[in-house]
Amino acid sequence: MAVLGAIGMIARSELRRRWAALVALGVLIGMVVAVVAGTAALVRRTATAHDRLERASSVADLQVSYFSDDPELARRVAAIPGVAQAWAGVGMVGRLEDQPSLAYIGIIGGPADHRGLYEPVVVRGHGYDPAEPDEAVLDERAAARWGVGVGDTLRLRLLTPSDFLSFDTGFGTPGGPVLKLTITGLTRMAGENARQMPLAVSPALASRLDPVSTAVMLRLEPGPRTVSAVSTALWRLGDGLARDPLAGEFPALQVSRPATDGDARIAATQRVLVTGLVVFAAVVGVAGLAAAGQAFYRHHAASAHAQRIEAVLGLTGLGRAGARTLAALPAAGLAGVTAAAGPLIAGLLEPLGPLAWVEPHPGYAPHVALVCGAGAAGLLITLLLAGGTAARTGRRPTDPGPLVPRLGMAALAAGAFGPAARFGSSAVSPLPAASSLSPVGSAAASAATGQGGAGSPLARGAACMRGPVWLWIGTAFALGRRRDRSPATRRPAVAGAAIGVTGLVAAATIAAGMNRLVDEPQRYGWNADLEITDARPEIVNRLAADPRVAAVSMLDASTATIEVDAEGRALRAPDPIQGDGPGDAGPGAIGRGDTSPGEDVAVYSLAPKATTRAGPVTSTGAVGWTIFEGVVPRGPNEVVLGPRAAQRFDLGVGNTVSVAANDGGHAVLTVVGIGIGPVPGGERLGESMLVEPATLARVQRTQPLRSALVRAVDPVNPVNLAAALGTEYELDVGRPPTEIANLGGIGRLPALLQTVLAALAVAAAGHAAGTTWRRRHGELAILRTLGFTPSQTARIPLTTSCVSAALAVAVGIPAGMLIGRLVWWEIATATGVSADLAIPVRVLAVLPPAAIAVGLLVAALPAWRAWRLLPGAVLRGE
Known part of the structure; x- marks a missing residue:
C-alpha cells in the first residue's frame, strides 16, 4: 500500500x-x-x-443480349443449368432531339419485378412510377454529359428494329415514335450496362414499345466452375440459332460479365x-x-x-x-x-x-x-x-561526469585541430597534448579515447584533411552518433527527412506517369482527332476528299476466338483433339466435349484511305495503332496484341496463337507487336487484336462494325471540324476510355500528396535540427572555449543541417524512384497501357537545391543561438 x-x-x-x-x-x-x-x-x-x-x-453475374424480341429465347437462356435467377428486359435506342449534334441513347425497360437483378440506385430525386408511361430515370454520368437534371423533360425519337439494323448502311430519320419523358431521378449502376443503356423507363412504357433487343440478366448458382459451364452452354445455344441477315455484325448471343468488366x-x-x-x-x-x-x-x-x-x-x-x-x-x-x-x-x-x-x-x-x-x-x-x-x-x-558523454567532437577539436580552430586556418596541425589547454581539455582528452581523440582513427584522418575546421566538424556531427541511450539520438537524424523525400519522389514519379498518359492520347491508342461511327464507304470517300481532313482510316471491328486448352491457356497451334466443325458435344458445338472452344477477343483491322493531300498510305500512317513493342501487321498471318490481352494469354512478340476461323478451320497467327488502339467496341483497354483486313475476314465471328478515324489538317481546329461534321454524322471527339478518364479524374490528389510529404520532410528536418542542437550546446560551448569564434560556431549547425539534407536526398531519390517504378508498373498493368517510366525531371532537378535551402532555413535558429552562446554560462550549468 x-x-x-x-x-x-x-x-x-x-x-x-x-x-x-x-x-x-x-x-x-x-x-x-x-x-x-x-x-x-x-x-x-x-x-x-x-x-x-x-x-x-x-x-x-452474366448478361446475355440478342437483337430480337423473343421471349421464348429468354426462357431458354434462363433454363440453362447453373442459372439461379433471371430477369429479361427489353432494349431500345432513341435519337436525342434537343442536342446540338447527332446523339443516340440506349434505353432499357422490363417487368417491375426485378427478382433481385438490375436495380439502379437512385441518388437524386426518386424512382419512376411503374404505372406511368412517361417517367424514366437516367444514369448520373449521362445526365451530366447532356445537361439533364431531375424534373427535366427528355425528348427523343425511337429507332425501329430495321433502323437499328441499318446503322451501317444508313436509315435517315428514325421511324419510331417521339417520346417526351420526365426524368424523375438520377441513378448509379455498377457494370457496363449503365454505360450502354443509361436510360431506364417504366414498365408501363416498356410494354408499349417495339424493342430492338433483349437483355437477360442472370444470377448464377455458387460454384467455382459455374460461370465456365454456363458460358459454354450459352456458346452452344448461340451457335444453334438462326441469324437475321441484317444483324450479321452481331453475334447471335452476346455474353458479358458486367461486374467483372466494370471492376477492371x-x-x-x-x-x-x-x-x-x-x-x-x-x-x-x-x-x-x-x-x-x-x-x-x-x-x-x-x-x-x-x-x-x-x-x-x-x-x-x-x-x-x-x-x-x-x-x-x-x-x-x-x-x-x-x-x-x-x-x-x-x-x-x-x-x-x-x-x-x-x-x-x-x-x-x-x-x-x-x-x-x-x-x-x-x-x-x-x-x-x-x-x-x-x-x-x-x-x-x-553520470560519472556531466561533460564526459558529450565531449567526443570537442576532444576531436582539441586533439586534432588545435589552433586551427582559433585562427580559422585551412591547414590542420594537431597539438601534442590537449590537456595543456584547460581542465576541460583534460576531460575531453580522457573521454576521447573511443570517439575522436588525438590517437583515434578519426583524428588521424582529420590530420590529412584540408579546409575550414567548422566544415569538417559540422559534417562529423551530421554523420556521427551520440553515446547516450536516447532512441532518438541513436538513429540518424536524416531518417525522418529521407522518408519524406522518398514518398515525395515516389508520388512525383507516379504523378508524372499519370499526367503523361492523360496528356498524350497516343499513349492510350488515340491517334485521331475524331471518330465517325458506322462509317460507310461513301462516307469515307467524302471525308478523304474533304480539304479539312489530313488523314482518314477505315476501322473494322468484330470478335475473334482465341483457342485455349483445358486450363484456359492460349494454344500456340491447333489442338489435334479439336476437330473442324460439330464435335461430340452435340449440334452446334465445336471443340472438346464440355470445354469452351476458346476466349472471345475484340479484333480490329485498319485500312488507311488516301486523301487529296497525300499519296498512298499504309497501316503505319498517322491514324492508326500505337505500337509499344514490335511492328504493325503487314502479312495475312500476323497480329498485334493489346498489353492486357498479351498478359492474359501469356504471349509475346515472336509467339504464335491459334485463332478459330469462320470456315471451321484455324488461323495460326504470329505475334509481331504489342500495341493499343481505340476501343469503339467498348472492350477493356488493351484487350484487343489488330490484324490485316484479309485476316479479319477469315477470323471474324460477326460482320464487322465500321467506323472512320479522322485527323484534321493543321490549320483546322478539331473542335470546329467535329461541330461541322456532327450535324450529319454520329461522331466521337476522342473522349478517353473509361480507364484513362478515371485516372484523369483523380485531379490534384498527386500534387496534394507531394505537398504533404514535402511538408513532413521539412518538419522532420526542422525537428531533427532543433533536438540535435539542444543536446549539443555543451559541445559547442567547449569548442568556443577551445578558440572557435562565434561565426565559426554558427556555421557548424548550418553545415550539419545541409549535410543531413543532402544525405536525405541521396537516399530518398533512388528509393522513391524504385517505389514509384513498382507502383506505376502495377497501375499501367491494371490500365492496359505501356509500363515505361516517366521521370519527374523537374522535381529531381529542383529537389537537391531546395533541400539545401531548407537545411539552411531550419538551421538558422540553432545557428543564431550558437553565435550568441556564452560558454561559461553553459559549462557552469553542467
Whole structure:
C-alpha cells in the first residue's frame, strides 16, 4: 500500500507541475491518430465503393443480349443449368432531339419485378412510377454529359428494329415514335450496362414499345466452375440459332460479365487512390509518433534526477514508470477523444476522384468501428509512449561526469585541430597534448579515447584533411552518433527527412506517369482527332476528299476466338483433339466435349484511305495503332496484341496463337507487336487484336462494325471540324476510355500528396535540427572555449543541417524512384497501357537545391543561438 501511495503522490506531483506539457502531448498524439484513422476511413470507403455499388444495384453475374424480341429465347437462356435467377428486359435506342449534334441513347425497360437483378440506385430525386408511361430515370454520368437534371423533360425519337439494323448502311430519320419523358431521378449502376443503356423507363412504357433487343440478366448458382459451364452452354445455344441477315455484325448471343468488366475499368484508379492514401497515412503515422516519442523522452529526461532520487529511496523502475504513466492518464483520455474525431470527420468525405461516381450512398457515413478503434488507439499509444520513455530514462546510469558523454567532437577539436580552430586556418596541425589547454581539455582528452581523440582513427584522418575546421566538424556531427541511450539520438537524424523525400519522389514519379498518359492520347491508342461511327464507304470517300481532313482510316471491328486448352491457356497451334466443325458435344458445338472452344477477343483491322493531300498510305500512317513493342501487321498471318490481352494469354512478340476461323478451320497467327488502339467496341483497354483486313475476314465471328478515324489538317481546329461534321454524322471527339478518364479524374490528389510529404520532410528536418542542437550546446560551448569564434560556431549547425539534407536526398531519390517504378508498373498493368517510366525531371532537378535551402532555413535558429552562446554560462550549468 505504501508503494501505491508513493506512486499516486508522484503521479499527482507530475501532473500538477507539468500538466501543460502532458496536455500538449495528448493533443499531438490524438491528432496523429485522428489523421491516420480518418485516412483509413477514407481508404475503406474508396476501396469498397464499387463493390458496394455492385451489391446495392444487384449487378448480374452474366448478361446475355440478342437483337430480337423473343421471349421464348429468354426462357431458354434462363433454363440453362447453373442459372439461379433471371430477369429479361427489353432494349431500345432513341435519337436525342434537343442536342446540338447527332446523339443516340440506349434505353432499357422490363417487368417491375426485378427478382433481385438490375436495380439502379437512385441518388437524386426518386424512382419512376411503374404505372406511368412517361417517367424514366437516367444514369448520373449521362445526365451530366447532356445537361439533364431531375424534373427535366427528355425528348427523343425511337429507332425501329430495321433502323437499328441499318446503322451501317444508313436509315435517315428514325421511324419510331417521339417520346417526351420526365426524368424523375438520377441513378448509379455498377457494370457496363449503365454505360450502354443509361436510360431506364417504366414498365408501363416498356410494354408499349417495339424493342430492338433483349437483355437477360442472370444470377448464377455458387460454384467455382459455374460461370465456365454456363458460358459454354450459352456458346452452344448461340451457335444453334438462326441469324437475321441484317444483324450479321452481331453475334447471335452476346455474353458479358458486367461486374467483372466494370471492376477492371476502375482497378487502376482505385489502386492509385488507395496507394496514395496509405502512403500518406503511413508517413504521417511514422513521423508523428516518432516526434511524439522524442517529445515524451525529453519530457521525462527533464526529471531524470528525480527518478534517481526515487530509486535511492527504494522505488522500483516499474513503479517509477507506472507513476508517470498514471500522470499521463488525462492526456491519454484527451488523445483518445481527439483521435476518435478523425473518423467522425472523415465520414463527411466521399470516395476520391472518379470513384465518387460509384458511391452507392453519398453523404455522411461514419464508420463506428473505426471511431471506437481510433479512440482506443489514441489512449493506448499515449500510455505506452509515456510508460516506455519513462522506463527508458529511469534506466540511464548515473553520470560519472556531466561533460564526459558529450565531449567526443570537442576532444576531436582539441586533439586534432588545435589552433586551427582559433585562427580559422585551412591547414590542420594537431597539438601534442590537449590537456595543456584547460581542465576541460583534460576531460575531453580522457573521454576521447573511443570517439575522436588525438590517437583515434578519426583524428588521424582529420590530420590529412584540408579546409575550414567548422566544415569538417559540422559534417562529423551530421554523420556521427551520440553515446547516450536516447532512441532518438541513436538513429540518424536524416531518417525522418529521407522518408519524406522518398514518398515525395515516389508520388512525383507516379504523378508524372499519370499526367503523361492523360496528356498524350497516343499513349492510350488515340491517334485521331475524331471518330465517325458506322462509317460507310461513301462516307469515307467524302471525308478523304474533304480539304479539312489530313488523314482518314477505315476501322473494322468484330470478335475473334482465341483457342485455349483445358486450363484456359492460349494454344500456340491447333489442338489435334479439336476437330473442324460439330464435335461430340452435340449440334452446334465445336471443340472438346464440355470445354469452351476458346476466349472471345475484340479484333480490329485498319485500312488507311488516301486523301487529296497525300499519296498512298499504309497501316503505319498517322491514324492508326500505337505500337509499344514490335511492328504493325503487314502479312495475312500476323497480329498485334493489346498489353492486357498479351498478359492474359501469356504471349509475346515472336509467339504464335491459334485463332478459330469462320470456315471451321484455324488461323495460326504470329505475334509481331504489342500495341493499343481505340476501343469503339467498348472492350477493356488493351484487350484487343489488330490484324490485316484479309485476316479479319477469315477470323471474324460477326460482320464487322465500321467506323472512320479522322485527323484534321493543321490549320483546322478539331473542335470546329467535329461541330461541322456532327450535324450529319454520329461522331466521337476522342473522349478517353473509361480507364484513362478515371485516372484523369483523380485531379490534384498527386500534387496534394507531394505537398504533404514535402511538408513532413521539412518538419522532420526542422525537428531533427532543433533536438540535435539542444543536446549539443555543451559541445559547442567547449569548442568556443577551445578558440572557435562565434561565426565559426554558427556555421557548424548550418553545415550539419545541409549535410543531413543532402544525405536525405541521396537516399530518398533512388528509393522513391524504385517505389514509384513498382507502383506505376502495377497501375499501367491494371490500365492496359505501356509500363515505361516517366521521370519527374523537374522535381529531381529542383529537389537537391531546395533541400539545401531548407537545411539552411531550419538551421538558422540553432545557428543564431550558437553565435550568441556564452560558454561559461553553459559549462557552469553542467
